Amino acid sequence: MDTFADATAGELNSFRDEVRGWIQENFPASLREKIEEYYRTLPRYPEGADWKLWKDRVVQKGWGTPGWPVEYGGGGLSTEQARLLEREYLASGAFNPVEGFGTSMLGPTLLEYGNEQQKQMHLTRVSRGEVRWCQGYSEPGSGSDLASLRTKAEDEGDHYLINGQKIWTSGSRYADWCFCLVRTDQSRKQEGISFILIDMKSKGVDVRPIQLISGQWHFSEVFFTDVKVPKENLVGQLNKGWSIAKRLLQFERNTVTDNRFSVAGDVRPLSVVARDYVEIDASGQIANKDLRARIAKHMMDFRSLQLLQRRMLDETRDGRGPNESASVIKNAKARLTQEREELLIEIMGVQGLGWEGDEFSQIEKDTTRVFLFDKAMSIYSGTTEIQNNIIAKRTLGLLDHQ
Ligand SMILES: Cc1cc2nc3c(=O)[nH]c(=O)nc-3n(C[C@H](O)[C@H](O)[C@H](O)COP(=O)(O)OP(=O)(O)OC[C@H]3O[C@@H](n4cnc5c(N)ncnc54)[C@H](O)[C@@H]3O)c2cc1C
Structure with missing residues (x-):
């Protein structure tokens, strides 16, 4: 569980309680079963009464765009509160029903560069989930x-x-x-x-x-x-x-770096997935020592990445938003995501290669698709090599600035 060690710790902890209570009360139970379907449907929005109810409730609260000013339909929350809310959506099995390129990329960019008329027209419609x-x-x-x-x-x-x-x-x-x-x-x-x-x-x-x-x-x-x-x-x-354009790319990379791996496929920790597929020894550990060591190393690397992300968030608490360090995290996240999915497929064996047919569960079939899709993670939002160039120039000062 996250704890907050600074002066705002008490406020944030009580805000987290408020968020948990609100999600518990307002997220329709029927949608809990449909989270996988929701992510499979994207970039379309799913349809149905419960989906609409959830969207209406989130929009009314401004919690689809929690960090935006209230006058544009946002929740007026601080950066930490907004991040906390997004984490709580995930942790409780819910989702942000207006999430998309409008909320993650265009919106923050328009807040910095748009004129008042553009903000009124576009931000408001994005925060209501009316446009994609x-x-x-x-x-x-x-x-x-x-x-x-x-x-x-x-x-x-x-x-x-x-x-x-x-x-x-x-x-x-x-x-x-x-x-x-x-x-x-x-x-x-x-x-x-x-x-x-x-x-x-x-x-x-x-x-x-x-x-x-x-x-x-x-x-x-x-x-x-x-x-x-x-x-x-x-x-x-x-x-x-x-x-x-470059500022928007920083916002884009910042979303690629959020604190989760894929939302579809088998999202459980690798050490838990392994128990369903590989031999476990008498002491309750994965019998294959080499595999066990690689899983442990991967989980430690991921924990380090989470801590680095937390540090980056601390550095941007003054409200300036993401900076060049988004490129560092984007590369680390892409590498670790792909590594995780290679390990998943290795753990699942033949079951991790399912495409269709009753011999594979839906989660296994989704895992195969996510494994293939996430190969793109080191390409979209700017390739790994281009992020390395940015880090070399802007963060490490190794090359002359263009
Ligand atoms: C799933 C997915 C979704 C995408 N969505 C969008 C989208 O919504 N909108 C959009 O506009 N684009 C989108 N893209 C495109 C993406 O931004 C580009 O694919 C990416 O910027 C790389 O460009 P490219 O494909 O033309 O490859 P190229 O630029 O041709 O690069 C080919 C290879 O050369 C390397 N390379 C190129 N230049 C250098 C250099 N200077 N130094 C070192 N290595 C170099 C690259 O790293 C890469 O390995 C998406 C891509 C994917 C895979």
């Missing part, structure tokens, strides 16, 4: 070298005209809006990029899904052909979108 967002950054040939992007926005007087293609756009099949990087000056690289908000129902937006090795239709190609976007959808200044 996708991220239009990557393009064919512009992934790691994102600033080479070519999708262009031309000034047509009262609107911009957008033409180009995005790729790997997660959740775009179900998204209502896209926060997008576009080129507004051909003669400069980073300084020719703007950050713009595009309504996915606009004429000229074409979404073509791509299937992942895990079987999911997680992302798509998105084509823009003569899409008209009102000028008020530009965030910040023209040609100043690169700084906004």
